[in-house]
Amino acid sequence: MIPFRKNSIKILIISLVFLTTASWSVTANASVASASVIGDFANLVNFFNKNVIGQIKNDFCRNYILGLSGGDWKENEIRSKIGKRICTAYSADLSSAEKIAKEIVDSLNNSVEFSGTEKPGTTTVNNPSPYVYIPENAPSSGTDLNSGQVIYWTNLERLNNFGTSLNLKENNLLKNIAAIRVNDMFSLQYFEHNSPTGDNVSKEAIKNGYQYITIGENIALGNFGGSKELVDAWMNSPGHRANILNKNYTEIGVYASQGVYRGQDVWIAAQIFGKPMAGCREPDISLRDKISKYKVSAESLMNSIKKIDEELKVITSTQEYNLKVAERNTIAGLYNNLAAEIKVLVAEYNKQASDYNNCIKTF
Numbered sequence: 001m002i003p004f005r006k007n008s009i010k011i012l013i014i015s016l017v018f019l020t021t022a023s024w025s026v027t028a029n030a031s032v033a034s035a036s037v038i039g040d041f042a043n044l045v046n047f048f049n050k051n052v053i054g055q056i057k058n059d060f061c062r063n064y065i066l067g068l069s070g071g072d073w074k075e076n077e078i079r080s081k082i083g084k085r086i087c088t089a090y091s092a093d094l095s096s097a098e099k100i101a102k103e104i105v106d107s108l109n110n111s112v113e114f115s116g117t118e119k120p121g122t123t124t125v126n127n128p129s130p131y132v133y134i135p136e137n138a139p140s141s142g143t144d145l146n147s148g149q150v151i152y153w154t155n156l157e158r159l160n161n162f163g164t165s166l167n168l169k170e171n172n173l174l175k176n177i178a179a180i181r182v183n184d185m186f187s188l189q190y191f192e193h194n195s196p197t198g199d200n201v202s203k204e205a206i207k208n209g210y211q212y213i214t215i216g217e218n219i220a221l222g223n224f225g226g227s228k229e230l231v232d233a234w235m236n237s238p239g240h241r242a243n244i245l246n247k248n249y250t251e252i253g254v255y256a257s258q259g260v261y262r263g264q265d266v267w268i269a270a271q272i273f274g275k276p277m278a279g280c281r282e283p284d285i286s287l288r289d290k291i292s293k294y295k296v297s298a299e300s301l302m303n304s305i306k307k308i309d310e311e312l313k314v315i316t317s318t319q320e321y322n323l324k325v326a327e328r329n330t331i332a333g334l335y336n337n338l339a340a341e342i343k344v345l346v347a348e349y350n351k352q353a354s355d356y357n358n359c360i361k362t363f
Contacts, residue, residue: 145256145269147175149227154244154252154271157235161245171274174253177204178270181217185268186259191221201272211277214362216243218271221261230256230269248362249273280359283352291345294338301335 060083073080148170155167181204184195194200201217218240224230234240243249256269308328315321 143224143226143229144258145224145230145267146227147254147256150231150254150256150269150271151252153228153231154254157231157244162247166247168249168252168273171210171251171253171276173208173210174251174272174274175255176253177201177208177210178253178255178272179257180204180208181219181270181272182255182257182268185219185221186257186261189262191219191261191268193217193219205274210274213275213277213280213360214248215275216246216249216273218243218273220269221266223266234271243271243273246273248275250275250279275362277360280356281352282356283349287345287349287352291342291349294342294345298335298338298342301331301338304331305335 073083075081075084151168151170155165158166158168181201184199185191188196190196201215205212205215218234220230220233224233231244234244251274253272253274254270256267258265258267260266261268305328308324308331312321312324312328315324
């Protein structure tokens with residue numbers, strides 16, 4: 001709403017009195033004053049009327065129309081009564097309405113674009129060729145392998161290679177999956193990433209409720225001099241080394257057990273690496289629903305604006321026309337505010353979608 005000048009009514013009344021007095025003086029002294037003097041004074045009065053009184057009247061009438069339509073001005077108030085008498089022939093300037101209209105988004109369907117979310121690579125499984133370590137002079141039983149020590153030496157390799165700490169966090173669910181895999185190999189007497197039954201680390205993860213973005217498995221069979229020697233053996237194998245140094249992984253589970261494999265007393269160990277879906281926050285679906293509801297409201301406001309535009313073409317009453325213009329400006333303002341809020345919400349949703357897509361990417 002255009003600010004109302006505090007002394008508009010007072011100035012308007014004083015100015016009207018001045019004009020009345022000036023007009024009387026011109027008439028009373030017309031017989032004794034020269035034509036040029038009368039003409040100059042009349043021009044002064046016209047200038048004052050147009051540029052001073054006219055501007056004050058425009059400001060007052062504009063506030064009268066907007067105040068009356070918005071309910072701020074009551075019909076029984078003095079200012080409203082004055083407005084009713086002096087603003088009957090006033091035509092509201094549509095420039096403010098047109099200015100607001102230009103700021104309106106032409107089409108929400110084009111401006112509201114949601115970023116899509118990608119599907120995580122739940123089939124991404126990194127299983128290098130099995131590593132078999134049974135040297136001729138290997139001890140018959142080997143040194144005990146400790147899962148905590150295997151994780152320690154694994155994380156130390158990551159630190160030494162990355163120059164910063166990207167430690168893998170132990171996950172008990174991955175540890176249980178590693179145990180299932182090791183026990184299955186002993187039970188069915190095979191040493192592969194895929195069981196004769198068709199089972200593998202990916203299927204075990206799904207069965208045990210581990211939702212992952214990517215997953216990988218290192219396995220080893222043999223008798224080792226300790227947990228560090230086992231990790232060293234994996235690091236000397238390109239495929240296993242790639243798993244240990246894969247920056248995608250954030251979690252690990254390790255299990256090692258001693259048993260009989262094809263007549264020999266050996267150890268079988270498994271490292272399961274994973275990046276869980278839980279670590280990637282999906283976009284807030286309720287935020288998108290809110291945007292959709294706001295969009296419907298905005299479209300309804302736009303339809304109201306278009307309807308008023310049609311009504312303005314046939315209205316003949318000046319006062320009714322002015323009230324409709326004020327109503328249109330009010331609705332346009334609501335539309336602009338809502339459109340601006342929609343843009344903010346869309347930007348937030350798209351940021352969430354972008355963060356999610358970046359999170360589930362694998363290198």
